[in-house]
Amino acid sequence: ILNVEQSPQSLHVQEGDSTNFTCSFPSSNFYALHWYRWETAKSPEALFVMTLNGDEKKKGRISATLNTKEGYSYLYIKGSQPEDSATYLCAFIGYSNYQLIWGAGTKLIIKP
């Protein structure tokens, strides 16, 4: 059974602070890792697709790193803003079936 774990489940961060959270996934048969941002009452929006060990991707104040050998990815948000409040989902794809296996998400709440 393939498991994708995200931690923490939820996170309250003061506006202006930086934060990070984790996605853990199986380290064997790795093909790609996706990160999505999901605002309440909206649909998930793709942030990053990462495929190579050591990958680091950045989009504005948000960045992500990837370690496929140990099976984890970190998402970092620098200088959190209220508009960053959302659930951040990661999803793993393995060579075995090329389907996204979704984590349960980290719910981020930015306190003004």
Next chain:
Amino acid sequence: DAGVIQSPRHEVTEMGQEVTLRCKPISGHNSLFWYRQTMMRGLELLIYFNNNVPIDDSGMPEDRFSAKMPNASFSTLKIQPSEPRDSAVYFCASSYPQGGADQPQHFGDGTRLSIL
């Protein structure tokens, strides 16, 4: 550019009625996914199509659910007969190329379904 278009946005119907949800993927995308979001289970993949062919429907809850993709620009998810426990938000997503493995999925706005 038009994104993934789902209809209706909201549907309220009585138990036992047939429900049909519709999705138009982004033009040129050849993979299409149907998801269900519930409080208990989060985001669940129901079925996905590649080049209009259903590849994996193991997430379809039971025989009351069926999905079709008659052409590259249209898909339906049907529930017949509907039950209150089917109440959820149903998302459609598309991606390019095959299987979307290293391409992001683009989600529609979802259909909020309430079965009374």
